[in-house]
Amino acid sequence: MSTLILYIGSKNLSSWSLRPWLFLRHHAIRFDEVLIPLDRADTRARILEHSPSGKVPLLQHGSTRVWDSLAICEYLAETFALPGAWPSDPAARAYARSVACEMHAGFAALRQALPFDATRDPEPVPLSAAVQADIERIRALWREARTRYGQDGPWLFGRFGIADAMYAPVALRMIAYAVPLDGPEQDYAAAMAAHPAVEKWIEAAAMEVPVPEPAPMPVPGPSSVPDITEDDFTDDEDTVVAVDSDIEAPPPATEPSVDDVAGFEIEPTPELTSAKPKAADQEQERRSKIRSFILPPD
């Protein structure tokens, strides 16, 4: 069997990458992971070296390339004959496919207003009517799937399937933006946040170096702009003027401790080896906020 290689984007940002990554990890399928940092000057060029769509995730399996999160999960389900990828009952399967496709093709307002941010401290933000409508729809379909089909386990259709992989980042968004949930939806989001592979993803995301904010452009006032003279330029090519001067240099390279949850190790990518871990106390605080959000009060 050829090696599987999954090309993904930054773990803090790439919700689409999380889906097949989690599906692979959940099923303890061995794969190599190549992480291409998003939002960098060379991101597009680097993705295009592998992915014809210019997007990640992409799965490479021998000479076969699959470049879409849902298509990758489908390919894995077929190639590895994964049990529970879709429910066996035809009516439940049709429902599961519908909700997975609804996610894949929809919820644009939610995705735009609540961008995926794996390590965000759970805090609410004002929600527009369109975002609220997306949230209500997601809550209704989680509730219905869990109530009608979820008797055999904590996932939408009991066993962990492709529909769950598709909704994993949605559950993390609900938590990250402290969207009020209750009953089966709350239990579902909590189960997702507690999935060992999801925890590993978030741990690795916390190790990523954030993309520096661009320095604010000075706004010229009518009389405050001095004339530019030749003295404002330098002939010295090594002199960098006012670029990144406020950005803290990353600490010496450290390797993230990515433990083996599913019987194999993920090689840390070069990008991650120079990562700056989120301070332990900050991460602790974030986790306790998540706990207080997902656990019902005593």
Ligand SMILES: N[C@@H](CCC(=O)N[C@@H](CS)C(=O)NCC(=O)O)C(=O)O
């Ligand atoms: N429909 C695609 C969407 C993939 C997608 O939009 N990926 C984003 C990252 S989450 C991407 O590659 N963006 C390119 C970029 O940031 O340059 C899928 O399901 O895989």
